[in-house]
Amino acid sequence: MSDIVTGQRLPDSARTRQEPQAPAPHSGDPLPARGDNRRLRIGLLGGSFNPAHPGHILIASRAARALSLDQVWLMVSPGNPLKPRHGMAPLTQRLASVRRLVRGRTLIPTTIETRLGTRYTVDTIRTLKTRFPNARFVWIMGADVFTQLPRWRRWKDVIRTVPIAVMPRPGSNAAALRGQAASFLRHYRLPTGKIRQLPEKTPPVWAFLPGPQNGISSTALRNAEQ
Ligand SMILES: Nc1ncnc2c1ncn2[C@@H]1O[C@H](COP(=O)(O)OP(=O)(O)OP(=O)(O)O)[C@@H](O)[C@H]1O
Numbered sequence: 214m215s216d217i218v219t220g221q222r223l224p225d226s227a228r229t230r231q232e233p234q235a236p237a238p239h240s241g242d243p244l245p246a247r248g249d250n251r252r253l254r255i256g257l258l259g260g261s262f263n264p265a266h267p268g269h270i271l272i273a274s275r276a277a278r279a280l281s282l283d284q285v286w287l288m289v290s291p292g293n294p295l296k297p298r299h300g301m302a303p304l305t306q307r308l309a310s311v312r313r314l315v316r317g318r319t320l321i322p323t324t325i326e327t328r329l330g331t332r333y334t335v336d337t338i339r340t341l342k343t344r345f346p347n348a349r350f351v352w353i354m355g356a357d358v359f360t361q362l363p364r365w366r367r368w369k370d371v372i373r374t375v376p377i378a379v380m381p382r383p384g385s386n387a388a389a390l391r392g393q394a395a396s397f398l399r400h401y402r403l404p405t406g407k408i409r410q411l412p413e414k415t416p417p418v419w420a421f422l423p424g425p426q427n428g429i430s431s432t433a434l435r436n437a438e439q
């Protein structure tokens with residue numbers, strides 16, 4: 214039985230150990246309620262991961278802590294619709310680069326969009342919310358991507374569908390905070406003191422999560438390899 218999130222066949226022992234947290238594979242509501250009846254909070258960090266680097270791990274871990282997330286799915290995109298295919302490593306290679314950096318149970322590398330057959334974020338979120346009705350999803354993105362958000366397909370539907378956590382990135386923060394998305398959403402920003410409530414809020418809602426920053430990028434790593 215393959216797991217829709219990890220794509221891996223789990224040995225029985227691992228399934229038993231992981232079942233309290235890991236989504237089960239099939240329809241219905243695969244996410245068990247927590248012992249305290251709180252819905253599972255799941256961060257979605259979509260990305261090309263071409264390749265993954267410590268900047269991804271930093272923002273995923275920081276979001277997990279700041280938002281009390283049970284899991285963060287590092288969703289390796291089948292292909293960012295706005296990025297050229299040329300120079301994009303195969304999905305398996307990009308997934309492997311994420312797996313090499315991840316430790317522990319909270320951060321979960323996944324190619325779930327490929328299995329769901331979605332590429333645009335608006336479709337991914339709608340499908341995930343249908344498939345996992347008991348989860349509370351939060352979309353995590355770096356400040357550079359928040360600036361680009363108005364170029365996404367049906368971006369206003371995206372922001373109406375999922376709370377958004379914007380993570381700081383060196384050189385991108387000022388532009389993000391005065392960009393079109395920030396301006397459109399100016400009445401929907403959570404103040405820093407209320408960030409932990411983000412997953413419980415009804416969208417549109419977003420927050421900028423201050424914290425440590427790392428200037429690393431996949432582009433720099435690819436260039437260094439050449
Ligand atoms: N160093 C970083 N600091 C903060 N956010 C980051 C950082 N690197 C990537 N991100 C965020 O992680 C997500 C996935 O990024 P992606 O996989 O495209 O990495 P990248 O380094 O931006 O790649 P590239 O240089 O190829 O564009 C995006 O939301 C992006 O903003």
Ligand SMILES: O=C(O)c1ccc[n+]([C@@H]2O[C@H](COP(=O)([O-])O)[C@@H](O)[C@H]2O)c1
Nearest residue numbers: 259260261290293295333334335365366
């Ligand atoms: O839905 C869109 O139109 C869209 C356009 C550009 C990027 N995205 C998503 O944004 C996430 C970050 O992409 P990237 O390539 O900057 O790491 C990833 O999950 C993409 O699928 C989504």
